[in-house]
Amino acid sequence: MRRRDLLKAALTLPVLPWLVAPTFTAATQAAGRLGVLRSRVRPGQPGWPTVAQWDQLKKTVGGRLQALRSPFEACTPNDPACQQALAQINNPYYLGDEAALTQTSGWVDAWTSRPSAYAVAAESTGDVVAAVNFARDHHLRLVVKGGGHSYQGTSDAPDSLLIWTRHMNRVDLHDAFVPQACEGIQEPLPAVTVQAGAMWIDAYDAVTTRTGRYVQGGGCNTVGVAGLVQSGGFGSFSKNFGSASGGLLEAEVVTADGKVRVVNAKQDPELFWAIKGGGGGSLGVVTRLTLRTHALPDTFGAVFGEIQADSDEAYRALMAQVIGFYRDALFNPHWGEQLVFHRDNTLRLSMVFQGLSQQQAEQTWAPFLDWVRARKAYRFKDEARVIVLPARHFWDAEFFRAHAPSLIVSDDRPGAPRDHVLWAGDQGQVGQFIHGYRSAWLPQSLLRADRQGALVDALFAATRHWGTSLHFNKGLAGAPADALERSRDTAMNPASLDAFALAIIAGEGDPAFPGMPGAKPDLAEARAEAARIDQSMDALLQAAPGAGSYVSESNYFERDWQTSFWGTNYPRLAAAKQRYDPEGLFFVRHGVGSEGWSDDGFTRLPRT
Structure with a gap:
């Protein structure tokens, strides 16, 4: 796991049940009289297909x-499917292919x-x-x-x-793409069309490595393109290029009536808007997407390091210094990714940048690093270092195999595509069993000189319970005006536009698929970790009460999830759901329109 107008949202919350629930209830009652809406069936029940x-x-x-059938369903030493699954349990490409x-x-x-x-x-x-x-x-x-x-x-x-949709993974490039029915309305743009089963590594390989352009996608190579765009979508360089959903030009969607719709700003514009951040699995099945591409910067790079403070007082001072440094030097389109504040009074630097030379990046960081080195209260557990490479090689697997093999992990199965690699830092996510996960968008007002102290106090208090990471690329404040405008025209919580970072506090354990042999999760310890994660986020939210949460990286038990995930956009999303899926065929827990169903999506709830 190392890896939203709040006032308006607060005012909207009390009326949401009146805006949403009666709509679905009315549809349910009417359809129920027609005999077309009811709870869903399970195997063995009347109505299950013959x-x-x-x-x-x-x-x-x-x-x-x-x-x-899960390969772990009847796991024995003589079961080849089980043994292969155990051997590949840390390979995300294998998991995705199952x-x-x-x-x-x-x-x-x-x-x-x-x-x-x-x-x-x-x-x-x-x-x-x-x-x-x-x-x-x-x-x-x-x-x-x-x-x-x-x-x-x-x-x-x-x-x-x-x-x-895993096998629908074609990627096609366009020099001058114009969405359907948009001739004369939208200018032709360089773009890429990606089918719904493709992963971001497939898109990056085609767009960047082979063609020398950039498409805004996700930071983890094995994340699906369609799912990320439908949830909003952030990548390492979103601070410059905006959200992935903001780059969507057109999509093909199969709606609940079985109709294939090509949606864009002209055709079915409300459905087009809704799938840009409204959450996957709630409004239809996206089968292909066309995203704008951008000129590729000359360079991409990273800054790594880890600093240990020798006391709580020194750690708090380090926090204050790095927050001020971020505001003055890094709060701009060049910089993304994260600072991680650990419970043991260490700060991990895990930042990326675009469009800067090695010298420019080193000069940017020199004042902060000089401040640290001048004080005996700190030591480098991992010496700070700057890495720069030609941007075209950022997802080039062969380049990394030759120059920095420790930074990647390859899909080692026979015949696997050579470009299918994983960032080594993402390995801990593969098959993870989550203990707790919380996120919060932190407003840029916290970076003002008169608010930084409150932010530092909250950060320090949070780290007394659990480690806290600030993902600067997942808050769009500081992005260029055009990137902000594209991202504003999406269904994501508007608070993401005013946030300088997304704070993530989370913990996980080893893979724990049902039936896997070996040690089982320590549920008591997992629950204890979850409690500490909640305490940590509660402390951080003292500086940002009511902060929204990113739907893809959020608490399973999120309260007031409609407002937390989508803010003032939720009523509009609910209207789109009612228009395109009035019978509620598409369901995900805490997804748009899920209020009318039990948590498992099988049982219709009575009117309240």
Whole structure:
């Protein structure tokens, strides 16, 4: 895991039930009288499709219907599937290639990774249409998975039908793309079209390594393109290029009626807006996306290091110094990623930059590092260092194999694409079992000279309970005006535009898929860690009460999640949901319109 107008949101919250719940309740009552809306069915219940009906679906999708079984379901030393899974448990590419597995194995007292009953391994939009129609007609719980990177467990559900888009991974480049029906309205732009099953490494390899341009995507190579864009989407360089959703020009979406819609600013503009940050799996199945590309900076680089303070007083002073340094020198489009404040009074530097030379980056950091070195209260556990490389090589696996092999981990399976690598720093996320996860957008007002003290006090108090990281690239304050404008025209919580950072406080354990042999998670310790994580975030929020949270990186148990995730945008999102999915076919827990369902998405809730 090393890896939103608040006043308006607060005023909106009390009326949300009146804006949203009656809409869905009215639809539920009307549809219920027509016999088309009801709770979903499970295997063995009346209404579950017959063998003949499943066979017909299989025929419709060209044989690409699979009955799913976890490789750990009956794990023995003689079971080759189980032994392969155990050998590849730390390989995110393997996990993504298994329809029955997910990139996160579960969350204590929240959810556990369990496969769907069946999956359509879609290879075309027609396969997706067939699966959507089948699920709707048979009242099935429907799940959509591309990359499978869901901390909240939204990309799997037992007893469901999975639309698995992994094999839809084509990437196409455009020199001058104009969305449908937008000729004469929008200027042609360089762009890339990516199918829903592609990962960001696929996009980066095609756009940057091979072509020398840039597309704003995610920081983790194995995250799915479609899921990240639908959640808003931040990457290491978002402080310059904005959110991934802000770069969306057009998308193909299969809606609950089985219709294939090409959506953009002209065609179905409300659905287009809603999928830009409204959360994946709630509004339809996105099958392809077209994103603008940008001129590539000359350089990308990073600054690493770790500083130990010898006392609480010295640590607080270090916090104050680095926050002031960030405000004066790093609060601009060049800098992203994070500072990590540990409980043991250490500060880890894990920053990236774009468009600067080695000398410029070193000169930027010199005042802060000189301040540290001039004081006996500090020592470098890991000496600060600046790394710079030509930007075209940032996702170039062969370049890293030759020059910095320790920074990457390759997919070591026979025949694996050579570009399929993982940042070594992301290895701890693979298969993780989450103990707790909290995030909060910190407003840029906290960087004012008269507020920095309050921020430092809250940071220090938070670290007495748990480590705290500030992800500067996941708050868009300080970004250029054009990037802010593109990101403003999305469904993300508007507080993200005023935030200088997203604070993340989280903890996890080793993979714990059901049935895995070996040691089981220490649930008591996991719950104790979760409590400390909550205490840490509660302390930090003393400086930012009511701060919103990023939907993709947030608390499973988030209270007032509509306002936390989407702020003042939620009523508009709810209206889009009602327009395009009035029967509630698409469901994710704490997703748009989920108020009308039980947490597992199977049971309709009575009107309150």
